[in-house]
Amino acid sequence: MDGSPPLTRREKNRKGGPVVRPYDPTENDMKLVHTIPDLRSTISTLPRPLGLVPTMGFLHEGHLALVRRARAECAAVGVSIFVNPAQFGPQEDLARYPRDLDRDLRLLEGSAVDVVWAPVAAEVYPPDYQTYVSVEEVAQPLEGAVRPGHFRGVATIVAKLFNAFTPERAYFGQKDAQQAAVIRQMARDLNFPLEIVVCPTVREIDGLAMSSRNIYLLPEERRAAIVLYRALRAAQTAYTNGQRSAEDLRGAMRDYLAAEPRAQTEYVSVADPDTLKELDRVDRNALFSMAVRIGKTRLIDNFVLRDGIWLTGVIFGKVE
Ligand code: AMP
Numbered sequence: 001m002d003g004s005p006p007l008t009r010r011e012k013n014r015k016g017g018p019v020v021r022p023y024d025p026t027e028n029d030m031k032l033v034h035t036i037p038d039l040r041s042t043i044s045t046l047p048r049p050l051g052l053v054p055t056m057g058f059l060h061e062g063h064l065a066l067v068r069r070a071r072a073e074c075a076a077v078g079v080s081i082f083v084n085p086a087q088f089g090p091q092e093d094l095a096r097y098p099r100d101l102d103r104d105l106r107l108l109e110g111s112a113v114d115v116v117w118a119p120v121a122a123e124v125y126p127p128d129y130q131t132y133v134s135v136e137e138v139a140q141p142l143e144g145a146v147r148p149g150h151f152r153g154v155a156t157i158v159a160k161l162f163n164a165f166t167p168e169r170a171y172f173g174q175k176d177a178q179q180a181a182v183i184r185q186m187a188r189d190l191n192f193p194l195e196i197v198v199c200p201t202v203r204e205i206d207g208l209a210m211s212s213r214n215i216y217l218l219p220e221e222r223r224a225a226i227v228l229y230r231a232l233r234a235a236q237t238a239y240t241n242g243q244r245s246a247e248d249l250r251g252a253m254r255d256y257l258a259a260e261p262r263a264q265t266e267y268v269s270v271a272d273p274d275t276l277k278e279l280d281r282v283d284r285n286a287l288f289s290m291a292v293r294i295g296k297t298r299l300i301d302n303f304v305l306r307d308g309i310w311l312t313g314v315i316f317g318k319v320e
Pocket of ligand 1: 171
């Protein structure tokens with residue numbers, strides 16, 4: 001004995017080399033950090049590979065599915081919780097966006113996360129902040145067209161997260177399909193040495209895609225919100241029945257949405273899943289997506305057709 005404290009399980013693993021630590025629910029040494037120096041020094045103690053799950057908090061099963069995937073594939077897992085002001089427009093819901101850090105931390109402790117970074121806005125964007133990341137073409141249509149500046153904010157915060165965490169892998173949800181495409185492009189263009197992993201959309205039992213914003217929905221609106229999933233299913237059925245005209249497939253979604261009086265369609269799209277350019281015909285690959293207002297709440301959803309296979313997400317608690 002040299003008088004130093006006993007090694008933690010994590011330190012033992014480090015000494016033994018890059019061992020992927022098995023999930024151990026009894027181990028609970030999740031670190032909560034707020035500043036970038038604290039984050040960096042915590043990360044320097046973690047085994048590799050490190051998986052990063054960026055979030056805006058108010059966590060649900062969609063986020064936790066990303067954490068579980070990272071846990072399964074990486075030796076250490078970091079989560080960021082930050083409602084990023086730079087990605088909200090002036091008329092958007094930044095001030096009322098739901099926040100509950102205590103609840104989030106309890107959920108993450110149960111998922112064997114190693115480090116949570118929950119900075120205040122001034123840590124991320126100090127008063128003299130001047131640098132933004134702007135991805136071009138892939139950020140322009142769809143969400144980019146109706147939310148000007150949104151992806152500039154997203155790309156900027158994600159680039160900062162990549163620099164701060166230096167992860168080997170970063171996990172994102174298919175639910176935000178364009179966001180995943182924008183980040184993939186940014187990571188490639190800026191040579192971030194990491195892998196972007198896109199995970200299936202997790203849905204409520206009736207098909208509604210889980211979202212922190214679902215909490216805004218009044219009971220009647222919640223019932224109406226299932227129309228997004230059903231409209232996507234309608235397009236999928238039309239495709240399965242042989243419809244290949246992208247405009248007719250968009251029409252199938254529009255018609256379905258129009259039948260729900262509480263739904264106001266912002267856009268429906270059938271686009272190339274990588275470039276996000278609208279298609280004329282659908283063959284093997286397409287992103288079917290939409291943004292719809294239900295009352296005051298703006299919801300988005302999508303299905304992806306890739307190599308003839310439909311990626312529609314998973315219903316929570318059910319094997320589809
Ligand atoms: P947010 O906190 O909404 O910014 O989301 C953080 C991450 O979780 C993003 O990569 C989202 O795409 C992902 N995510 C959000 N909702 C879901 C969902 N229902 N299923 C899968 N991933 C999701």
